[in-house]
Amino acid sequence: MNGAANVLAQGEAAFPPSVEDFYLPSIVPWGAENSYWFTKITAMVWLAVGILIIFFLASYRKPQLVPTKKQWLAESVYGFVRNNIAVDMIGHAGVRFAPYFTTLFCFIFLTNLFAIVPGLQISPNSHIAFPAFLAVISYVLFIYAGIKHHGAGKFIKNSLIPPAPWYILPLLIPIEFFSTFLVRPFSLAVRLFANMFAGHMLLLVFTLGGFAMINANALLAPVSLLSWVMTIALTFLEFLVIALQAYVFTVLTASYVQGALADEH
């Protein structure tokens, strides 16, 4: 605690946490001011990719009829995404999207989970760039799937022209265009980003707030303690958000793919 208080005294972690706290120093080259090619965030993304590849390769290298623990875990994750997301949302045609959904789900879950892993404690998804790129991939996927299934003209007609009398179509088509092609990638990205950003901010406020209070006045120590207890409670809440956001992102992607594949009615 003393060490952390010293850090606070040196002004390295000023109390009201700001957006600056999300921009971590450069690792390679070490401590460089204007080169941010490799930071802790970058390292964590590669770590997540590495963990996922190694986990799935290792757990399925020698598949057994009676699964080992690792194989059981990998199979349950894949089975969950395939049955409860892909098939539930899209139907049997959804099975061919299941590998992508599983990858998406695992990657988002793991990178989100870094927000509460001791020592890492920040999620790459609290930078808008990562959710935005994931959203772009999903966006391209559902448009591509729709065009491949229906052909470009019919896909655009299906998604832009609702079943309605012609005289209200001018009112509806802009809304359809906006909600299908503009809002979707934006809301996917912002939902994930904002949740992870707010989660990290919340934990920062309660942790640093405890130090700020105890530094200001020793009599405030009980309140600081309460603040840290709250941090622990919020960490559990954060875990809920982490799992939920990974699920929501995948489910919404599946729902968009389903909408793109749906037949006219």
Next chain:
Amino acid sequence: MAGDQTPQPTGGPGDTPPNAGQGWTALTYLIAGMGVWGFIGWLVDQWLDTGGIATGIGVVLGMAGGIILVVRRLGTPT
């Protein structure tokens, strides 16, 4: 709902109808309706200097449009 005629998945009969995304879809339609037509109304406002009347009309029209879309896309077809 059992009577829902959601866009059928491409799989065979017996597939579970995908309902989980519908809440989001409905919400998006309602908000997008207000947003899009409110924005168009606001542009008209800037152009004709009507002091907010066009924005109001746009938002109301957009709400109506959003509701029509929800009914048409997600409701039971006649």
